[in-house]
Amino acid sequence: MNTAPKVLLVDDEEQVLKANSQWLELSGFSVICCNTAHEAINQLQQGFMGVVISDVKMPGMDGLTLLEQAKQLNGNLPIILITGHGDVSMAVEALQKGAYDFIEKPFDPDRLKERIQRAHEQLELKIKNQQLRQQLAEQSGISAKLLGESKAIQLVREEILSLANFNTPVLIHGETGCGKELVAQCLHEYSQRANKPFVALNCGAIPEALFESELFGHEAGAFSGAQKQRKGKLEHADGGVVFLDEVESMPSHLQVKLLRALQSGEIERLGSNRIINLDIRVISATKVSLKDAGEFRQDLYYRLNVSEINLSPLRERQTDIPLLFTHFADLAAEQYQRPVKTLAPSDIDLLMAYAWPGNIRELRNIATRYILARDKSIIDLIDADNSKEIEEADRILESVLSLSQKLNQYERQLLHKALEKYQGNISQVMAELDLPRRTLNQKMQKYGLNRLDYLEK
Structure with missing residues (x-):
């Protein structure tokens, strides 16, 4: 543990309180002593976060009442009750009201020490999980979509917001499973094209024979099986964004056609001579270095890589x-x-x-x-x-x-x-x-x- 576990010790007998406090401090705990349950409640109201150890039989407010009020103030606090007058029914009542444990006098100091350590570990666990969920609940905007507080992800969010409203192509680098498509979606969502289509195409999942038709579309009868006209991904994305995932997998002969389409802003469906004008933004993603990829055209690389975003692996x-x-x-x-x-x-x-x-x-x-x-x-x-x-x-x-x-x-x-x-x-x-x-x-x-x-x- 980085800091000494905190203990709130409550007992109306001064000598017992002093002796137990000294022993706990020698055992490595940070101890706050209270002679009455009312003093303990005051400490809890000030935000005490640790393990509460209280005698049961005390004048004024007893340990069971302290237990109830402490749980109302902070349900996470582990509370250990100690008594010399305990019986089975009292122990059951204490546990039903949320006590972490119930120990009868005289007790083995090492046993109490072990219970405190375990109770503190349980408290730390609850606090850590609550902090994680509170952190999630407080996220908004792009931070709620691209979660994380690391410098790497903060930089990615800044780059997305900086590039979103430019129409320049963006190339996203990252290992498989890093969230490249999510980054592309954020670039689209925070841009002026947000109400236009976002069309994703996984270049590595399309058979080469169908790739050209998938990208540019076709007319009825353009090839065997083409029974009706079909818009391609580029045409469908008109006004919005086309996302080319695993762009390194694109067949080399289609790279030329894509380059021409991006340079001219025009395409032709397979089996047609009609020019279709397009207004699209291209976002690409790759898990390899396109510049060093032998089969990837350098002129297309420079066309796609006007701006780039690098995603760090999770490790x-x-x-x-x-x-x-x-x-x-x-x-x-x-x-x-x-x-x-x-x-x-x-x-x-x-x-x-x-x-x-x-x-x-x-x-x-x-x-x-x-x-x-x-x-x-x-x-x-x-x-x-x-x-x-x-x-x-x-x-x-x-x-x-x-x-x-x-x-x-x-x-x-x-x-x-x-x-x-x-x-x-x-x-x-x-x-x-x-x-x-x-x-x-x-x-x-x-x-x-x-x-x-x-x-x-």
């Missing part, structure tokens, strides 16, 4: 990954009517360490599968074909994760495998792991594990 935008993943996961949860899932800190670390060879397209796929999968972790969902990238991610994680984070990863894996082995049978899992029911429930809640997901289908 160079690591800080944007949690926000993008949360966005896609929430979209999937809404689309498939599945519960929204929160990301554990170890999940976020793994997402940021992974190389994402498929870029944003792969990220969206994993986010969707994460929502749909019942018993798969993030690492389980990353394609096994990417074993080298996974090994590299594991190597990076080994260097950045704290001991507690590594232990959490291992503990979650043990729980997952036991639940899977016994198909959600809690009694057998308790016996396998030698855990009491309450501790097992707490650990499953911490790691987002639901026994229903493991039941035999």
Whole structure:
């Protein structure tokens, strides 16, 4: 942890309060002491963010009332209640009202320390996920379309807004899955042509025999199978934008025709001698260097590359990954009517360490599968074909994760495998792991594990 976990300690007995405070501070916690529940409420109203530990039996406002009021002020705060007069019914009532845990005096100090650490980790998890969703909610305009706060994506947004209202051709460079078409759509949407057509053509997906007809159109009878007249993509985009994706795949003999059409602003449909005047803006995208591509015409390259936008691969935008993943996961949860899932800190670390060879397209796929999968972790969902990238991610994680984070990863894996082995049978899992029911429930809640997901289908 970068900062000492904060603890709000509440007890009406001065000596007990002082002794527990000193021990917690020696254990690495930052402690605020309160003699009464009213003092604690005042601290909470001032924005305290940490773990609350309170005695139950106190004059004036007792610990259970403090619990209720604290939850009203901030439902995220983990609250641990301590009492020497507790019984089963009181413990049940406290947990029903939202207490994180309930400990009876005398208690093992190391046990309390472990509970505080776990409660703080849970709080950090909730805060991190809330911050991600708040960040998503605050996005507007082009920032809501091209998500991210990295310098790389900020520069792309600035370039789009700068180039949008010029009619010059734009060439977008980027690896597969980086979002080149989305950038092209933004260039169109923020331009004066926004109410005109945006026509996308994937040059790598069209058979060469059909390419000319797809681009320029044809008249009825122009070739075998041409039973009626058809407008081509360029004509259909008149007044608006044509987006040529994977333009490096365009057949060489059609590059000449496209160049002529762009220079003259005129086309002819196949099987026709009639000149059709066009007003189009061409936006192209490529995953290779057109200038160095041997089969791509240099004169067409210079025609298409009047302005250019370079998209960074996702591995160079690591800080944007949690926000993008949360966005896609929430979209999937809404689309498939599945519960929204929160990301554990170890999940976020793994997402940021992974190389994402498929870029944003792969990220969206994993986010969707994460929502749909019942018993798969993030690492389980990353394609096994990417074993080298996974090994590299594991190597990076080994260097950045704290001991507690590594232990959490291992503990979650043990729980997952036991639940899977016994198909959600809690009694057998308790016996396998030698855990009491309450501790097992707490650990499953911490790691987002639901026994229903493991039941035999």
